[in-house]
Amino acid sequence: MSHPHPELGPPPKLPEGGLRVTPLGGLGEIGRNMTVLEYGGRLLIVDCGVLFPEEEQPGIDLILPDFSSIRDRLDDIEGIVLTHGHEDHIGGVPYLLREKPDIPLIGSKLTLALLEAKLQEHRIRPYTLQVKEGHRERIGPFDCEFVSVNHSIPDALAVAVRTPAGMVVHTGDFKMDQLPLDGRLTDLRAFARLGEEGIDLLLSDSTNAEVPGFVAPEREISGVLRQVFARAEKRIIVASFASHVHRIQQIVDAAHEHGRRIAFVGRSMVRNMGIARDLGYLRVPAGLVVDVKTLDDLPDHEVVLVCTGSQGEPMAALSRMANRDHQIRIVEGDTVILASSLIPGNENAVYRVINGLTRWGANVVHKGNAKVHVSGHASAGELLYFYNICQPRNLMPVHGEWRHLRANAELGAMTGVPAERIVIAEDGVAVDLVDGKAKIAGKVQAGYVYVDGLSVGDVTESSLKDRRILGDEGFISVLLVVDTSTGKIVSGPSIHSRGSGIEDSDFATVIPKINEVLARSAQDGVVEAHQLQQLVRRTVGKWVSDTYRRRPMIMPVVMEV
Amino acid sequence: MSHPHPELGPPPKLPEGGLRVTPLGGLGEIGRNMTVLEYGGRLLIVDCGVLFPEEEQPGIDLILPDFSSIRDRLDDIEGIVLTHGHEDHIGGVPYLLREKPDIPLIGSKLTLALLEAKLQEHRIRPYTLQVKEGHRERIGPFDCEFVSVNHSIPDALAVAVRTPAGMVVHTGDFKMDQLPLDGRLTDLRAFARLGEEGIDLLLSDSTNAEVPGFVAPEREISGVLRQVFARAEKRIIVASFASHVHRIQQIVDAAHEHGRRIAFVGRSMVRNMGIARDLGYLRVPAGLVVDVKTLDDLPDHEVVLVCTGSQGEPMAALSRMANRDHQIRIVEGDTVILASSLIPGNENAVYRVINGLTRWGANVVHKGNAKVHVSGHASAGELLYFYNICQPRNLMPVHGEWRHLRANAELGAMTGVPAERIVIAEDGVAVDLVDGKAKIAGKVQAGYVYVDGLSVGDVTESSLKDRRILGDEGFISVLLVVDTSTGKIVSGPSIHSRGSGIEDSDFATVIPKINEVLARSAQDGVVEAHQLQQLVRRTVGKWVSDTYRRRPMIMPVVMEV
Structure with a gap:
């Protein structure tokens, strides 16, 4: 197996007739x-x-892929194939389209619907090409065939890209339920055919x-949900991902069977379930879904x-319920899944x-104590089948x-x-397919690009390093007004601190030390x-x-008068 | 089941003949x-x-229990029973002994040896009483019987405390291997006898x-270790807890079987294994353990x-090996467990x-891909046995x-x-055993006491809140020298920032705003x-x-001349 050398240089020009694959994120x-x-x-x-x-x-x-290696080649981009509608596959599109809004987006119906809703928030109207499994589309020199794969969101696709250099297949995310x-299903007959072709x-x-x-199988969860629903005597609150249409479908079905109504809570959940329903991916009996306001x-x-919030996100509904900071007040006997x-x-x-929910008396059902989740990604056993079929x-x-790449x-x-x-590559490593053999060719820039508030890329590693020091230790600022003609202190030192755990009054003992050091330095000119x-800085630090x-971080500022 | 009310007041005086149990930590x-x-x-x-x-x-x-509810009663303390030698059971002792160094410490041989080594670092020589399973000791009005329990460190004890108010049994940490x-073994015959007595x-x-x-059973790990040792062609590096004598024993045995020598790396590992060997808890064939310097x-x-570092601690040997920042350089083919x-x-x-170790080519064996760990705490099945025996x-x-307490x-x-x-209690909740019935009586102070550097308790929740803001957002300091007689700016504003992601030069656009606001305020007197x-603060914040x-945190300082 080949690994990238840590000190890999930039890749040479791609040889004539070769195909280059450069991951900018995800490896x-x-x-x-x-x-x-x-x-x-x-x-x-x-x-x-x-x-x-x-x-x-x-x-x-958010953290984006680094677009710098393609920034001066935006006009060369034929399109972006989106394999499915999860944030870790579509969430960077608005930021790339900011740089060139007319790059065509290619994806399945649900994927494009979710992406377009997101782009609308960024006020971008994209060019799109809707495809589905079995379709074959020529996108510039790339002859793309789309293959259905099963994942934790409907309508996911793999893509087989044929060029004169050979056929590259990208699975996207998949499992083989x-x-x-x-x-x-993940269409193993199609993968077998592609494998036969090579x-x-x-x-x-x-x-x-x-x-x-x-x-x-995803459907095994329904049995567990049914048991939980059968036992629940009061309200049931389910937290899941806002894109997991099949999981929500099973909750809808369980609610229907047990004579309960459903209300969706939270912006992304309401929006995505609306899209999934409109497009026929989520089937809801008439009257089952009600507005949260009518629940009383x-x-x-x-x-x-x-609702969302299954990852403990502090601002999501579920965390706020756990903290009694939400209109829905958890009481003894509520069931939370x-x-x-x-x-x-x-x-x-x-x-x-x-713990918060339990403390208010809720019965909390989670992955740790019941089979209420299955993964969306193929395990080792499935991957072995897959490789034997694809060869x-x-x-x-x-x-x-790295540990996953190596195991795979x-x-x-x-x-x-x-x-x-x-080839075990990593972000930025260019892999060239030349004469049917894949080889590491070099490495392009592929660091983290940070989104913080309105800006993209302003916050750098050095700001983060400062944040880590400030977050662990706080800071001390020392202010002095000095007469530059004499080097003598006119006002100060005035010392303030936040986060260091040192009271401002405790600085009384260091002020004479500062005065002494500066008096000496004034003598020395x-x-x-x-x-x-x-x-x-040295005096206070010591x-x-x-x-x-x-x-703590020490910030001395000497102002001159 | 009774739960503490969130607004529980301080407990009343303990009724005559009653026993009060107050957890100050761990609930x-x-x-x-x-x-x-x-x-x-x-x-x-x-x-x-x-x-x-x-x-x-x-x-x-570190975070300590809050001693304030017993601080004015230090002379009433008959002793501290230590159930076993883990940090979450003995690590606070040096801080309590700082307040009164002659409180007797009661524990088993290994527990006291580990604790005394720790106290030596704090320059404290304690009063101790060594006990073992089967012993019965009167400690003031408390008639204590010690019972052997099995845990992830040798020589752990439960304690049965008889008083005229009744018998309280504290299991410490235990499982039932x-x-x-x-x-x-965890001495179920002794627990049965105590249960018969009541x-x-x-x-x-x-x-x-x-x-x-x-x-x-712990011993099932040895089979897995043997397989890993049999396959390993180069060095084997094992990371574990420095107190897990039985786990290390199995590594010692595997090394001996496979003709390898062992070196212990890291201060706590070397110290604890030395103690365990001296006291006969770790059996090492002569010549098997060598100094790390002779490995070459x-x-x-x-x-x-x-070595230690199995929790990813950044300063431990294992993390430094993963970052190539340690004299031991991981190479292709090394095995890390x-x-x-x-x-x-x-x-x-x-x-x-x-990931770091994998990237350098190590084969990493861990809990996620092999059975190289078993827990030290009884699971639900064991607890059912235990309760049926103790009744x-x-x-x-x-x-x-909370989730664990409720499940239990x-x-x-x-x-x-x-x-x-x-009774589901929590830290600080006093539970009174009166007339054979346990009841929540009230709540004493039991918040977190933070150790940061040399000080205990200086760093408060408010410092931590500042650290969280500073760590997430950084700060901006704005300095001004003002003539107080006129309110006019003599020097500044001088603006500096760390961690905000804003360059100092970008503040040029806010300086006129500050000047304008202050000019207006000077006019207004x-x-x-x-x-x-x-x-x-308001101007810059907006x-x-x-x-x-x-x-970001905004720190305006106006100095007067």
């Missing part, structure tokens, strides 16, 4: 999926998603490659609320919500952290893909503000470290 | 376990541990009450390194380490978040403890520094919000 992380295909000077993009920040990126709203709720390079979802065995007129045992995954990193937030000539795991590569090797034909600031064993 | 959280028993005006403390901070407590080193590595109040470990079934002389396939739990909240840090007259779940209470109810005899600061949609 080395779960999220911001984006892959650029290049052939004959033209580009095709597959997905353009966002990554949600972790603790290491404090205060950040053999009893899907909507009957729409898949030169397979880009395949790695998210669950470490997980042994097979994902249980119903007895508790006839109520189901469906978290019908969703628990995304790593959200554990503390989610457990805080579960790709080259394999490049996508969508995963090993599955490919077990099914007989030759080790030298397996040091009068330059920058030098004085350094002296102050005092804090000796006295408190802490390291 | 509502996993950690800082501490319970105060009171009878006849005298106090007995069971455990005094620390809690490790989460994301919500940035920059904090029926094939323990050292043959030392357990008036049982305080029982809730950590795993939500987990169905039974914990697998051995071929890779004869090396095992045992994380033989430990993954404590909720540490997922991102641990996966970051696994307590009153039950009070301890050691857990439900297990008790299933085995026949009457619902009105089950507003010259007081505090009022001017408010004006500056500008930042309008321009960037962000909310």
Whole structure:
């Protein structure tokens, strides 16, 4: 298996007749999926998603792929294929379209509907091409065939891209539920046919490659939901993802069977379920869905609320219910179901919500104590089937952290893909398919681009480093007004601190030290503000470290009069 | 089941002949376990541990129980019973002994040895009473019997405390491994005898009450370790907890079988394994353990390194290896085993380490892909056995978040403890055992006490709130020197920012606004520094919000000349 060398340089010009695949996101992380295909000077993009920040990126709203490697080639882009409607696949599109609004968007009906609703909020009206499984479309030099795949959102597609350099298949996100709720299977017959023709390079979802065995069918959840509904004596509140139409369908069905009405709560849930209903992806018996405002007129045992917040998001309805900060007041006997995954990193937030709800007397059903969630990504057992059917000539795991990519590569090797034909790449690594062999060619810029408030890219790693120090230790500001002609203090030092845990009055003991140091430096003729600031920083820093064993940020400012 | 009312007042004086149980930590959280028993005006403390901070407590080193409810009664304390040597049970002792160094410490041989090593670092020489299972000791009015329990550290004890008010049994942390590595079982025959006599109040470990079934025996891990050792061709690096003597014993045994030597890495690992060896808890064949410095002389396939860092702690050896920031450089083919739990909240840090190690070519074996860890706490199946054997007259779940306490209470109810005899308490809630019935009596202060650097309690919730704002948004400081006689600006505004993502040069657009506002206020005769600061804060805050949609902390300082 080939790995990128840590000090890989920029890739050379793509050889004539070759195809280049450059992931700009999704390799080395779960999220911001984006892959650029290049052939004959033209580009095709597959997905353009966002990554949600972790603790290491404090205060950040979203993380985008870095578009800088394609910024001067926007006119070469033939289109963006969107494999499905999840945020980590479509969430970056508004930001790319800001740079060129007329790039065509290609996707299935539901995917485009969800994306268009999002673009409307950004006041962008896109050019779109709606496709479905079985369709074949020529997009510039890229001959694209779309194949149905099963995932945790309806209408997901894989795409097979034929060029004279060979055929590249990108799975998007997928699993292989053999009893899907909507009957729409991952089309293994189509993949078998593509395999017979010859898949030169397979880009395949790695998210669950470490997980042994097979994902249980989505429909198994309905039995668990039925049991919970049968036992519930008061209200039922379900939290799930606003895009998980099949999960919500099962809640709708359970509510209908048990004589309950449903109200959707929260902007994204209401919007997406409206779209899914209008387009026929969510089937709701007449009169079953009611407005949340009318719930007070119903007895508790006839109520189901469906909301977001299953990841413990502090502003979502569920967190606010847990904190008694929402019009819906949890009482003894309410049942709350978290019908969703628990995304790593959200554990503390989610457990805080579960504890809060439990404290008010709710019976909380979640992944940890009942089978109310199945994953949307193929596990190791499914991937083995998939590789044996596709028999790709080259394999490049996508969508995963390093541990997932490597586990996926090993599955490919077990099914007989030759080790030298397996490429573990990472964000920015250009992989060239030349003469039927995939090889790492170099690396382009692919760092994190941060969205914070209105701006994109203003907040840099250095700001985040400052935030981490400030967040851990707080700061101390030391202000002095100095007469530059003499170096003598005219006013100050005035010392203020936030977050350091040191009271302003405690600084009385360091002020004489500062005065002493500056008096000495004035004698020595040091009068330059920058030098004085350094002296102050050192003096205060040493005092804090000796006295408190802490390291707050120290901000000395010497003003001159 | 009784729950504490959110607005519970302080408890009344304990009725004559009654026993009061007040948890000061460990109920509502996993950690800082501490319970105060009171009878006849005298106090007995069971455990005094620390809690490790989460994301919500940035920059904090440790969280202690709040001692304020016992601070003016230190002379009433007969002793502190330590159930076992984990940090969340003994880590707070040095801080309590700082307030009164001669409180006797009661515990088993290993527990006291680990605690004394810790106290030595704090330069405290304690008074101790070493006990073991089967011992019965009168400690003031408290007649204590010690019972062996099995846990993830050797030599753990439960304690049965007899007073004229009745018998209280505190399990400490325990599970019921029926094939323990050292043959030392949770002594169900002793618990049966206590149950026959009559357990008036049982305080029982809730950590795993939500987990169905039974914990697998610790010794099952050895089979998995053997397989990993058999396959490993180069070095093996094992990360585990520095106190998990039985886990390390199995690694020692596997290394011995496979002709490898072991080096312990890291201060706590070296210290604790030294203690465990000296006291006979860890059995090591002569010559097997070598100094880490001599490893270079051995071929890779004869090396095992045992270190800490299994929770992704950034300064621990394992994280530094993952970042190539450690003398041990991970290379293709090294095997790394994380033989430990993954404590909720540490997922991102641990996966970051696994990804880093994988990227350098290591084969990483962890809980997620192999059975290299079993829990130290009884699961639901074990707790049912335990309650059926003890048949307590009153039950009070301890050691857990709300969700765990409630799940444990439900297990008790299933085995026949009457619902009105089950008390779900939380930190600070005083539970009185009077006339054989346990009842919530009131609530004492039991908030978090933060250790940050050298100080205890200086850093308050308000400092943490500032840190969270600073960490998410950064700050902007605005400095002005004003002539107080006229209200006119003599120097400034000088604006500096860190962490806001706004460049200092971008403030050029807000400076005229500040000047304008202050010129107007000078005309109106507003010259007081505090009022001017408010004006500056409002002006800059509105500008930042309008321009960037962000909310950094704004620190205006007006100095007067």
